[in-house]
Amino acid sequence: MVRQVMPTTLNEALELLENENYVLFAGGTDLMVQNRSWSETPVAFKQSVMYLGMLSELDYIRKEEDYLAIGAMTSLETILHHPDTPEIMKAIISEMASPGIRNIATLAGNIGNASPAGDSLVGLYLLDGMLVLKNHHGERLIRIHDFILGPRKTALKGNELIAEIRIPHVVFSKTVFHKIGPRKADAISKLSFCGAYKLEQDIITDIRITFGAVYMTIVRNKELEQKMLCKTKQELLAMLDELVNDYDQLIQPIDDQRSSRIYRKQVALNLLQKFIREI
Amino acid sequence: MTKIDFCLNGTAISVDCDLSERLLDFLRTKSGNTGVKEGCGEGECGACAVLMNGKIVNSCMVPMANVAKKNIVTIEGFAKTERFKILEKAFSETGGVQCGFCTPGMIIASESLLNTYPHPSEDEIKIGMSGNLCRCTGYNMIIDAVKLAAKLGDGLW
Numbered sequence: 192m193v194r195q196v197m198p199t200t201l202n203e204a205l206e207l208l209e210n211e212n213y214v215l216f217a218g219g220t221d222l223m224v225q226n227r228s229w230s231e232t233p234v235a236f237k238q239s240v241m242y243l244g245m246l247s248e249l250d251y252i253r254k255e256e257d258y259l260a261i262g263a264m265t266s267l268e269t270i271l272h273h274p275d276t277p278e279i280m281k282a283i284i285s286e287m288a289s290p291g292i293r294n295i296a297t298l299a300g301n302i303g304n305a306s307p308a309g310d311s312l313v314g315l316y317l318l319d320g321m322l323v324l325k326n327h328h329g330e331r332l333i334r335i336h337d338f339i340l341g342p343r344k345t346a347l348k349g350n351e352l353i354a355e356i357r358i359p360h361v362v363f364s365k366t367v368f369h370k371i372g373p374r375k376a377d378a379i380s381k382l383s384f385c386g387a388y389k390l391e392q393d394i395i396t397d398i399r400i401t402f403g404a405v406y407m408t409i410v411r412n413k414e415l416e417q418k419m420l421c422k423t424k425q426e427l428l429a430m431l432d433e434l435v436n437d438y439d440q441l442i443q444p445i446d447d448q449r450s451s452r453i454y455r456k457q458v459a460l461n462l463l464q465k466f467i468r469e470i
Numbered sequence: 471m472t473k474i475d476f477c478l479n480g481t482a483i484s485v486d487c488d489l490s491e492r493l494l495d496f497l498r499t500k501s502g503n504t505g506v507k508e509g510c511g512e513g514e515c516g517a518c519a520v521l522m523n524g525k526i527v528n529s530c531m532v533p534m535a536n537v538a539k540k541n542i543v544t545i546e547g548f549a550k551t552e553r554f555k556i557l558e559k560a561f562s563e564t565g566g567v568q569c570g571f572c573t574p575g576m577i578i579a580s581e582s583l584l585n586t587y588p589h590p591s592e593d594e595i596k597i598g599m600s601g602n603l604c605r606c607t608g609y610n611m612i613i614d615a616v617k618l619a620a621k622l623g624d625g626l627w
Contacts, residue, residue: 195489197472197535216535223492223531224512231499234490234533242489242535268525289601290582291526292513295536376600377514 194239201248201354204241205327208350213241215352217264218296220288221304249354252276258321258357263299270298277358279366279387283314286368289376299353302335305345306379308404308449310370312339313385315358316409317401323355330354341407363387363397365470369462373449380404381450382459386466395422400466405444405459412441424470431467435460476537479503479547489535494518496534497544505545505574509603516602519575520544526582528601545574548581556623557581557615566615568606575602580616588627589620 194211198204207213214236216222228235243249249264254275261270270276271284271293287310288296301311302322312335314320320335324347338346347353366387372378383403389396398419402410415437419427427434444455471486478501487496494511497503497520509517511530518529521543548554557577561567566576576599583590583598590598595616604612620627 195472195535197489197538216533218531219533219536220513220528220531223533227511230508230511231495233488233495234492236490240490242533244536245538285597288513289516290598291516291519291528291579291601292531294522294525294527295532376597 197242199245212349216242217300220296258359261356268293282368286370308380313401313403316411317385321357324351325354326350364390382455384462405442477541487534491534493532494529503544516575519578560619561615564614565611572604584627
């Protein structure tokens with residue numbers, strides 16, 4: 192039987208999760224559309240649902256010494272306007288959905304939904320985001336890279352929920368985000384690109400590149416980033432063809448209703464070249 | 471059926487409902503608030519916009535479970551305010567209302583926007599209204615309406 196529960200505290204939610212599997216419903220802006228039925232009839236969930244809307248204890252943003260802690264029930268709009276949110280995350284969130292959706296949608300929901308086109312993921316991969324997963328017995332910390340296993344697949348166990356997102360404090364010289372979609376608001380990305388670097392005395396001391404919606408998960412490759420370290424801009428430009436070739440191997444998009452494999456690959460590689468040339 | 475307590479247009483109410491019922495359907499079929507429109511039903515058009523705790527949300531994406539303890543204002547409730555009268559005048563004077571289907575959502579988006587930015591820049595207006603589609607006006611008239619409302623209603627937001 193499909194059950195619907197509405198716990199009022201985190202403890203109550205975790206106790207319920209010990210006994211039954213639930214679809215975890217935060218803002219619900221993906222779930223409501225995915226399970227939508229005819230107008231004027233309730234949304235038809237095929238599995239039991241746990242509504243987390245009453246868990247105001249998970250609605251917070253705290254600046255800790257090494258990272259920014261974002262509670263799982265904090266809305267995207269709250270994160271967007273918080274003074275401590277990293278610029279790159281602000282750039283990404285400002286292009287996600289529209290104000291009416293951002294007021295209810297959550298970052299934890301975008302992560303849990305685990306879509307290859309999830310816009311926040313390109314930023315969280317870039318910043319080495321971490322998640323705090325809780326169950327009734329305790330909690331564990333997991334890297335976003337290890338949490339997302341594939342399209343709509345995560346490492347979340349049946350008795351766990353995402354309680355907090357941690358974004359390490361990092362300083363870059365420049366960050367860029369490009370979202371390619373058919374409309375400025377409310378679009379699901381055809382593809383997305385994030386780049387960030389730190390230049391110290393004309394030498395690259397940190398460089399990170401992520402691509403969204405061009406593979407089963409977000410594409411980020413630390414070995415390739417390592418190759419670009421300790422180089423000057425001129426040296427990077429000299430190795431641009433080689434870099435494009437390397438990333439070309441990693442970018443394996445699909446054809447779907449939003450875009451084509453060929454378009455996605457070409458634009459992703461164009462954005463990579465633009466990013467390197469504009470360092 | 472579960473009992474949900476919330477505040478609708480200034481009145482505290484308690485209703486028995488399916489937790490997955492859309493707020494949009496509750497408003498249109500049970501409380502008679504048919505000013506709230508269903509356009510796309512998937513968060514792209516903004517015709518179903520209402521205020522939740524003073525901020526715009528798409529009621530087609532909100533289940534009744536997440537309405538508990540919230541303060542919901544629809545176009546019917548908002549129409550009783552001074553700020554609505556300013557927006558009504560501004561939208562009529564600029565031609566911001568044509569067929570009218572998107573208008574309740576546009577008015578709710580304007581109120582939510584002006585609550586945050588009483589004197590919005592053109593960019594802030596465009597972002598504030600970005601979740602609302604209009605097939606008649608071409609948007610410029612609606613942007614003009616919000617600018618005019620900010621001027622006429624100086625001090626109200």
